[in-house]
Amino acid sequence: MSNIVIVFDFDKTIIDCDSDNWLIEELGFTDLFNQLLPTMPWNSVMDKMMMEFHSHGITNEDIEKVLHRIPIHHRIIPAIKSAYALGCDLRIVSDANMFYIETILKHLGIKKYFSEINSNPGYVNQEGRVRISPYHDFNKASHGCINPCPPNMCKGLIIDRIQNTVCEVDNKRFIYLGDGAGDYCPSLRLRERDFVMPRKNFPVWDLICKDPSLVKAEIHAWCDGEELEQVLMKLINVIMMDEHVQFIASDCKLQTLSTSVIESFPKALRVQP
Numbered sequence: 001m002s003n004i005v006i007v008f009d010f011d012k013t014i015i016d017c018d019s020d021n022w023l024i025e026e027l028g029f030t031d032l033f034n035q036l037l038p039t040m041p042w043n044s045v046m047d048k049m050m051m052e053f054h055s056h057g058i059t060n061e062d063i064e065k066v067l068h069r070i071p072i073h074h075r076i077i078p079a080i081k082s083a084y085a086l087g088c089d090l091r092i093v094s095d096a097n098m099f100y101i102e103t104i105l106k107h108l109g110i111k112k113y114f115s116e117i118n119s120n121p122g123y124v125n126q127e128g129r130v131r132i133s134p135y136h137d138f139n140k141a142s143h144g145c146i147n148p149c150p151p152n153m154c155k156g157l158i159i160d161r162i163q164n165t166v167c168e169v170d171n172k173r174f175i176y177l178g179d180g181a182g183d184y185c186p187s188l189r190l191r192e193r194d195f196v197m198p199r200k201n202f203p204v205w206d207l208i209c210k211d212p213s214l215v216k217a218e219i220h221a222w223c224d225g226e227e228l229e230q231v232l233m234k235l236i237n238v239i240m241m242d243e244h245v246q247f248i249a250s251d252c253k254l255q256t257l258s259t260s261v262i263e264s265f266p267k268a269l270r271v272q273p
Ligand SMILES: [Mg+2]
Pocket: 009, 010, 011, 012, 013, 178, 179, 180
């Protein structure tokens, strides 16, 4: 195991679209969705859409088939496999839902690479209807976050929890990847020794660019799956090299190491798909 924790958003980060929009468009329910959206939170609209699908005779198997066709950039799975092979702890924090994410990850054969998935509850009930509920029950109480977080989920609170549960003595270092406005709050929670990978020209990028000094973590943008893979592998290498240097330094009581020595360390392995 390395000391690296990688936290991925799901929609437009692991997959290359928004899973809710994909399902609604593929099933031909865009007009109804657009009618409902101004009347209630997104998460509640999706539960209602599932009821509509069910009453139109669309089964959960039909929904799964549509989810199996979801677009994903061809370099994402190799990037996930390489990071896992290098001993990183991979997790997902997503405002989609557990039903979609598990269906898609199982279909792609990559569920086993993730140690934890945090998302809105989603399951198939006794009548065979998919139910989606909020991660944070905003009917009981607000999560109280002032950042642009939807009422059903503050990803910042989830990152706080992960930071508190992974062992402090291990000196864990985080890499957080995301695209949406909801990924801004967790980006602000990262520390100096962490890294944030915002998707270039997406809402989280715009929010970070307004005042980058608010983000303590190092910022490394990416635009597509290919660049995501390149940047992620580079950062994993940098962190591993850092730890290696610290290990050598403490082991040999060396005060300084010349760059030529550091460069002679073996590069972290890159796993081919
Ligand atoms: Mg997203």
